Amino acid sequence: MNPLKVIVFQINAEEYAINVNHVYSIEKVQAITRVPGVSAFIKGVVNLRGVVIPVIDLKERFGLGSTLSDDQTRLLIVSWNDLELALVVEAANDVIDIQEDNIEPTPDTVGEIHEGFLQGIVKLENRLFTMLHLEKVLNIMDKHEISHT
Amino acid sequence: MIETNNQYFELFLEESTEHLQAVNDHLLKLEEQPGNIEIVGEIFRSAHTLKGMSATMGYTDIADLTHHMENVLDLIRNKKLSVTTAVVDLIFESVESLEGMVDSIRNGGDGKRDVSSLVRMLEQMGKGEAIEAIDLTSSVQAETIETSDYEKTVISHAIEQGFETYQISVKLDDDCALKIVRVFMVFEALEILGDIIKSVPAVESLENEEFDTQFQVLLISKANKEEIENNILQVSEVKEVTIVTYNVDQSVHNGYQGTEKNDVETNVSPEQSSKSSNSSNPAASKTIRVNIERIDQLMNLFEELIIDRGRLEDISSTLMNSELSETVEKMVRVSSDLQTLILEMRMVPVEQVFNRFPRMVRGLAKDLEKQISLEIMGAETELDRTVIDEIGDPLVHLIRNSLDHGIEKPEVRKEKGKDPEGKVILKAFHSGNHVFIEIEDDGGGINRDIVLKKAIQNGIVQPENADKLTDDQVYQLIFASGFSTAEQISDISGRGVGLDVVKTKIESLGGAIFIESQLGRGTRFSIQLPLTLSILSAMLVKVEEETYAIPLSSILETATVKKEDVMKAHGQEVIDFRGKVVPLVLLQEILQVPKNYVGEVDHYSIVVVKKGDKMTALAVNSFIGQKEIVLKSLGNYLKNVYAISGATILGNGNIALILDTNDLVK
Numbered sequence: 001m002n003p004l005k006v007i008v009f010q011i012n013a014e015e016y017a018i019n020v021n022h023v024y025s026i027e028k029v030q031a032i033t034r035v036p037g038v039s040a041f042i043k044g045v046v047n048l049r050g051v052v053i054p055v056i057d058l059k060e061r062f063g064l065g066s067t068l069s070d071d072q073t074r075l076l077i078v079s080w081n082d083l084e085l086a087l088v089v090e091a092a093n094d095v096i097d098i099q100e101d102n103i104e105p106t107p108d109t110v111g112e113i114h115e116g117f118l119q120g121i122v123k124l125e126n127r128l129f130t131m132l133h134l135e136k137v138l139n140i141m142d143k144h145e146i147s148h149t
Numbered sequence: 150m151i152e153t154n155n156q157y158f159e160l161f162l163e164e165s166t167e168h169l170q171a172v173n174d175h176l177l178k179l180e181e182q183p184g185n186i187e188i189v190g191e192i193f194r195s196a197h198t199l200k201g202m203s204a205t206m207g208y209t210d211i212a213d214l215t216h217h218m219e220n221v222l223d224l225i226r227n228k229k230l231s232v233t234t235a236v237v238d239l240i241f242e243s244v245e246s247l248e249g250m251v252d253s254i255r256n257g258g259d260g261k262r263d264v265s266s267l268v269r270m271l272e273q274m275g276k277g278e279a280i281e282a283i284d285l286t287s288s289v290q291a292e293t294i295e296t297s298d299y300e301k302t303v304i305s306h307a308i309e310q311g312f313e314t315y316q317i318s319v320k321l322d323d324d325c326a327l328k329i330v331r332v333f334m335v336f337e338a339l340e341i342l343g344d345i346i347k348s349v350p351a352v353e354s355l356e357n358e359e360f361d362t363q364f365q366v367l368l369i370s371k372a373n374k375e376e377i378e379n380n381i382l383q384v385s386e387v388k389e390v391t392i393v394t395y396n397v398d399q400s401v402h403n404g405y406q407g408t409e410k411n412d413v414e415t416n417v418s419p420e421q422s423s424k425s426s427n428s429s430n431p432a433a434s435k436t437i438r439v440n441i442e443r444i445d446q447l448m449n450l451f452e453e454l455i456i457d458r459g460r461l462e463d464i465s466s467t468l469m470n471s472e473l474s475e476t477v478e479k480m481v482r483v484s485s486d487l488q489t490l491i492l493e494m495r496m497v498p499v500e501q502v503f504n505r506f507p508r509m510v511r512g513l514a515k516d517l518e519k520q521i522s523l524e525i526m527g528a529e530t531e532l533d534r535t536v537i538d539e540i541g542d543p544l545v546h547l548i549r550n551s552l553d554h555g556i557e558k559p560e561v562r563k564e565k566g567k568d569p570e571g572k573v574i575l576k577a578f579h580s581g582n583h584v585f586i587e588i589e590d591d592g593g594g595i596n597r598d599i600v601l602k603k604a605i606q607n608g609i610v611q612p613e614n615a616d617k618l619t620d621d622q623v624y625q626l627i628f629a630s631g632f633s634t635a636e637q638i639s640d641i642s643g644r645g646v647g648l649d650v651v652k653t654k655i656e657s658l659g660g661a662i663f664i665e666s667q668l669g670r671g672t673r674f675s676i677q678l679p680l681t682l683s684i685l686s687a688m689l690v691k692v693e694e695e696t697y698a699i700p701l702s703s704i705l706e707t708a709t710v711k712k713e714d715v716m717k718a719h720g721q722e723v724i725d726f727r728g729k730v731v732p733l734v735l736l737q738e739i740l741q742v743p744k745n746y747v748g749e750v751d752h753y754s755i756v757v758v759k760k761g762d763k764m765t766a767l768a769v770n771s772f773i774g775q776k777e778i779v780l781k782s783l784g785n786y787l788k789n790v791y792a793i794s795g796a797t798i799l800g801n802g803n804i805a806l807i808l809d810t811n812d813l814v815k
């Protein structure tokens with residue numbers, strides 16, 4: 001019965017959420033410096049108050065094509081075990097409270113995104129969104145990147 | 150307690166580390182000059198301070214151990230105990246244990262440790278009793294019984310007639326009621342086997358029970374140690390018996406309960422630490438202690454200032470306001486001075502790292518049964534603290550390597566006509582914008598053939614390429630991972646891990662490592678390190694729309710070449726640069742920079758960079774200029790990006806990547 005605060009954001013016009021504890025801040029997209037020779041979903045690095053942070057396009061990471069930047073596009077600055085990353089999302093506008101038992105297992109039909117990245121589905125009145133398993137998203141990316149370079 | 154006394158806690162850690170280091174240094178000196186009571190006094194003072202501090206802070210185990218160490222030192226100071234290898238070893242062991250406890254406290258532990266066995270050995274040492282080798286791996290020597298000239302003559306005569314002289318220590322049970330009876334029984338048991346020529350305390354005192362629970366005798370006998378021991382142990386209430394062979398010349402050999410490797414230590418001549426630096430005592434200048442964290446914070450703030458300074462320079466150059474540009478210029482000058490000062494503040498003498506090596510070499514030489522002297526030069530050379538923190542382990546690896554693989558065994562050295570004592574020189578010095586640390590040994594050198602054979606075996610080199618490699622390339626092979634030339638895997642090194650780690654570590658510090666070697670003569674490892682890591686001078690260049698920084702330290706020259714002067718050799722574009730053929734690398738291609746400019750250019754702007762004696766020309770679109778930049782890491786997520794060593798934040802807040810020219814020079 002633990003209450004949970006989550007940040008809801010959009011990727012490919014669908015709603016996703018992660019635990020607010022992992023999100024350090026939400027930023028508007030600023031000048032991204034391209035880094036050569038890395039995977040396409042790593043967009044480069046940004047300067048966040050003097051710290052250099054890699055930028056990952058979540059949509060591209062999930063294999064859904066790259067995010068087209070507009071004035072709604074945001075950078076979700078997340079941190080996990082010393083790893084600080086900026087995630088590109090289409091929009092991030094809601095922080096909502098849910099109960100842990102609101103999270104239901106992912107139905108098999110979700111399909112589009114690697115199931116390992118997903119923690120479950122949350123249904124709230126007329127809203128439906130997917131909880132992302134941040135640790136797995138980061139870890140899988142981590143391994144992927146290391147084997148890549 | 151730790152929270153409330155935070156301020157004292159820090160001080161305690163710092164000072165105890167200093168005092169332990171002082172004890173270490175002085176012990177090594179003492180071993181060279183065993184008669185120098187002044188040194189003992191120094192050690193005593195450090196130990197005493199340490200005892201006081203630790204007792205105040207409530208670290209009872211440290212206080213306890215130092216207390217017993219002090220007792221032994223006091224005996225030496227008052228000439229009641231002579232300085233033997235056993236004493237020095239035991240104190241070293243205690244110091245090591247103390248260091249362990251202080252480390253544990255530093256890492257948030259409680260600084261508790263079982264010191265009872267060390268304490269017991271120190272106690273026994275204090276009582277002048279032969280001590281057992283409980284935890285010690287090396288053999289220990291007993292405090293010997295003094296003999297008069299007459300007794301010495303008796304002993305030497307006995308030895309001539311094939312008798313052995315033993316020094317026997319007997320310890321009775323603590324609650325033994327009739328000690329005198331037991332003493333007589335022991336004497337009786339011994340007299341069956343030989344003659345007792347002396348006892349400590351003297352027989353009269355023994356009769357009056359004027360002794361604690363232990364006494365010692367000198368026995369001349371033809372029996373062996375086991376027989377004697379068995380005979381004594383038949384007497385009840387005898388707790389412990391220690392028997393050592395007694396020599397007239399006062400050196401006791403053959404610790405009965407010691408290990409087989411006796412007398413190794415007499416072969417070793419541990420070298421005085423840092424000959425050059427210790428001889429001069431610098432005049433006292435006023436200092437204050439500043440927490441390192443504060444200096445780091447200062448550095449971080451200063452880095453931000455440098456970034457803003459860059460921004461101001463940009464603004465003033467676009468505004469063309471003379472008053473503004475004058476002020477900005479002034480600020481640039483002042484901040485450069487400030488930078489020098491802050492960097493100097495972070496500089497610490499490399500001595501901090503070197504300090505631990507004399508003891509390490511002493512111990513390793515013993516384990517390897519080699520005779521090795523270590524000479525340290527330039528320990529006062531200063532390096533950035535971050536480098537100091539990181540350089541210790543690589544140096545340990547290299548020194549172990551020199552000791553294990555470099556220096557030969559004394560027999561081998563004699564055969565080769567060399568001094569049986571091998572020499573390792575550890576040297577640090579400044580040169581230009583770099584600090585060099587060299588580890589030189591006069592050992593066997595690197596055998597090209599053996600290295601090649603091994604490399605081929607391990608699949609690092611293809612057999613057909615082997616002959617083409619230069620000596621230098623062959624030496625570099627020992628840094629390949631999974632490589633070890635030691636015939637036998639030893640405890641010291643030779644597991645094939647290590648040297649590759651050394652190289653990676655040094656390169657991650659922005660340094661380089663070189664090897665020179667002469668077969669039969671020795672090997673020299675030179676480590677080149679940058680003076681500082683975080684702020685560097687760089688040339689900013691444009692590649693299409695992107696900005697990159699190239700460290701000035703690797704740039705030879707900038708120039709422009711006409712496109713028609715570019716030639717092709719083996720499919721690679723090259724240019725003629727001052728009579729040399731230098732490969733030309735188009736940064737736009739190698740960094741996959743999106744091309745915006747479509748027109749044809751008739752010339753290239755090039756930056757000629759070097760790595761060792763190799764050069765490469767990097768083609769860029771334009772030069773922006775030289776700037777002091779702050780090096781930022783790309784973080785753990787983006788490790789090992791090809792040709793990029795980090796990033797920096799420009800005046801306008803954007804990020805420019807710093808090129809790693811080592812990757813680009815072919």
